[in-house]
Amino acid sequence: MIYPQNAIDKLGFTEIRDLIKEKCLSEAGRLMVEKIQPQIKVDQIDRFLRQTHEFKQLLQHDEPLPVDHIYPIKPLADKAKLEGSFLSEDELYRMLLALRTVFNIIRYFNDREGQYAHLELLFEHLPIEKSIIRSIEKVLDDRGKLKNNASRLLEAITNEIIKSEQEARKRLDSVFKQAQANGWTADGGLTIRDGRFCIPILAENKRKLKGLIHDESATGQTAYVEPEEVFHLNNKVRDLEFDRRREVVRILTELTSEIRPHVPLLLSYHGLITKLDFVRAKALFAIDLQANMPILDKEASVNLVQARHPILYLNSLRDKNEIVPLNIKIDATDRIILVSGPNAGGKSVCMKTVGLLQLMVQSGVLIPADESSSVGIFKQIFADIGDDQSIESDLSTYSAHLSKMKHFTTFANARTLVIIDEFGTGTDPQFGGPIAEAVLEQLNTKQVRGVITTHYSNLKLFANHTAGVENASMLFDNQKMQPLYILQIGKPGSSYAFEIAQKIGLSKDILEYAKLKIGVQQKKVDTMLVDLERDKKEIVDTKYVIGKRERELVELKSKYEKLNSDLENNKREIIRNAKEEAKLILKDANKLIENTISEIKTVKADKDKTKEIRSKLNQSLDKHSKSLEKDAKNNKPVVSNVTPELEVGDWVRIEDSGSEGEILEITKSNTLIVALGELRTVLKRNRVTKLRSKEKSAAKKRISSIATESAADFYPELDVRGMRTEDALQKIELVLDRAVMIGYPSLKIIHGKGDGILRKFIRDYLRKYNHVSRFEDEHADRGGDGITYAYIG
Structure with a gap:
């Protein structure tokens, strides 16, 4: 699929694999990353990408996956598979911890059934076989050591050893005190030689104490004697220890035999934990890259939006620089993009970005591009990058290029992506240009897709009038004389050879002489390209300004329409309320008038009475008018209470x-x-x-x-050994918060050594905790890197 094989290295995919390997927790995961290869089956690629995408979502938005202890289970299962073999205490303990991690992972996904559908495919129908853990826990304690009561015989032997050792020590102390009283002993206390307790005796007194001399000091002045009285007791202890070892081997052999039928399941567990480590590493790498999953296209096409070269992007994050993203489209219409432009203008980076991102997608790795990008699947990826001359094969640089062109034109087809850098170089341009044009025509006839960089004018002219081949250029600011690293599709670009030479400071005489040497036609073409480049840049800048103004106008229009709509609604509401109020006023007025007329009729138009009734009517009208004036005053905006002023000390x-x-x-x-x-x-x-x-x-x-x-009940020491990472971090957070609250200067965290995973998570958490100024290991004599001191300040 890849030709030549070193194309993977030249495009930078080997470096991508190395960066992913650094994220793995296990050697098995790293070996799996080493075997990553581009695939051609769409369903398989889609599954790999979706698994990585789901794991990325899990890491960013869900609780941490319980991966406290990832040990390789396969070597232990292979050893247990052999009849008569047995696993040691340490091996069984590693298996126990690994199985607990596997079971916690399975429960984690079972609790989220359906949420991570593609990740669940990794352990579909994989059961939790608790009997393996129960069998191991029967004989091992929490520290991974064989329990003294693992069997009745082992318990009896262990008790007998303890009893015999106590008796031997008691006798030895008695003899030692007697020897001291007699003045036979040298300076110092009891010591061990050849695994036996001995008394340091002065050389001149060594015959006075019956026993076995095991050693003597470098000066010869002190002899180390095992007294005769305890010799047989020590021998008894040694015999008992041999008996205990035989019983331990019997127990371990029996336990391994219990585990042996589960070897196929253990290998499945190993596969699960390896695959999860592998996918997790890809997801962590994707987070570093801010990578996304593109849309997979069944057609042989590429449409990259806001794409970035992974290695350059990581370097830019480290150096706090910005890189210009790439937008490029390759489809059935524009099959081959011919990129021209100035040296150091970004042509090769553009070409390598397309090739590398294509390899990443087909290998199931997320890419640093907008999620609206779409990427097709190519059955072949051919690349011609750099110098492949070979002394052994008697190949010059140009011969090596021609060998690749032969392979390309023979085997390429419509499902082939071709990446060629500096097409046609390596020989006399007078001949290299036409040969390159002929090869390009052949590739275009075969419907090949690809990105090609060149400086040859004949290729630019060929692309200009040939369907399927599209000119493109890297923009260059010829005012500031610096590249812009922006790809512009549709027009070829000038090499800006004279302009760059002038900027570097090459002599004007040399430049003028060089201009005389190039053909008039070539000079016109290059001048035309420079003018086109300048005009194009002006158009791009103008389009940007116009687009910005259009967006501002659309925003202003939207605000105006919303404001107008609000005013219309308020106006309608005010008119409606006014009409309702007017209806009520008319109703009250009509009622008042009817009552007045009725009263006048009752008094039969008596002048005095009529005058009195009219007076009452006027009073009612005046009263109603005053009520309206009062309502108008009450409807004035109410000024809210002023927030009281705040001062230091409040x-x-x-x-x-x-x-x-x-x-x-x-x-x-x-x-x-x-x-x-x-x-x-x-x-x-x-x-x-x-x-x-x-x-x-x-x-x-x-x-x-x-x-x-x-302050009264605070204890600045915390032991989290044996705890799950999540529980340990929660406990540490509570104690840290209390320490900060009462102003305590430091906290001692005991986490143990082990494989250093818990220590790593704890120290990552301490780095993010704002009030922790620094942390350090305990002194090597008092626990070393198994204890962390966190200083608060």
């Missing part, structure tokens, strides 16, 4: 949490620095409420009592 309550604290400082940007006990926090003014005097006193008492209680 006590406030945080609205969203209910915590209370004292203002230490008010910054120029009108934000507050508030003390919550020993903690300090920065808050906006509108998030707090000033406490009244009674509330302030109560808050002070609460803070004081909390600090006193915490």
